[in-house]
Amino acid sequence: MMRSDTIATLESEFGEFQRSRAEGVPQEEIDAAARLLGLLFPDDYQEFLRRYGGAVVGPYEIFGLRKAKAMGNLFSVVEATNEFRTCEIPETMNWLIVSGDHSGNWVGITPEGAVKKWDHDFGEFVDLADSFESYIRRVCSELPD
Numbered sequence: 001m002m003r004s005d006t007i008a009t010l011e012s013e014f015g016e017f018q019r020s021r022a023e024g025v026p027q028e029e030i031d032a033a034a035r036l037l038g039l040l041f042p043d044d045y046q047e048f049l050r051r052y053g054g055a056v057v058g059p060y061e062i063f064g065l066r067k068a069k070a071m072g073n074l075f076s077v078v079e080a081t082n083e084f085r086t087c088e089i090p091e092t093m094n095w096l097i098v099s100g101d102h103s104g105n106w107v108g109i110t111p112e113g114a115v116k117k118w119d120h121d122f123g124e125f126v127d128l129a130d131s132f133e134s135y136i137r138r139v140c141s142e143l144p145d
Helices: 004-016 027-037 043-052 075-083 132-140
Strands: 053-059 060-062 098-099 104-111 115-120 124-129
Touching: 004 043, 004 053, 004 132, 027 043, 027 075, 043 132, 060 132, 075 098, 075 104, 098 132, 115 132, 124 132
Parallel strands: none
Antiparallel strands: 053 060, 060 098, 098 104, 104 115, 115 124
16 A cells, blocks of 8 residues: 555645546456556555556656546556567566656566666666655655655
8 A cells, every 4th residue: 555645745746737647447457457468566556546547747657547638648558568578678578667767768667566767778777666656756756765
């Protein structure tokens, strides 16, 4: 379960920028997307999807199962994950792609729950956070962990 101050921060941001969030998603749809990808969705990411569906948090899009008005054409976690798999980077085939940076690098959740970035310019992995919620707090919202 996400921390109450994380949710309060997101609610405040989305209250101010209503186009930044989509609509919540039922658990059955989240489960179907996870089955389709053959991946487990971490609990904190599932909670985010149930509440917001997909969103722009701070400067970053968080892919989900619904499109917020402020998001670009790529908003689906399923489409993003499948598109990233075409890169055929063996260590990342089980990543759940939930975001990207503004340099064209994909951000994914590993099977262990950590959030990492594949830096295509340097051909290396960059550790971003220990969990999805931590990524939302530290990277997107600049909150202490």
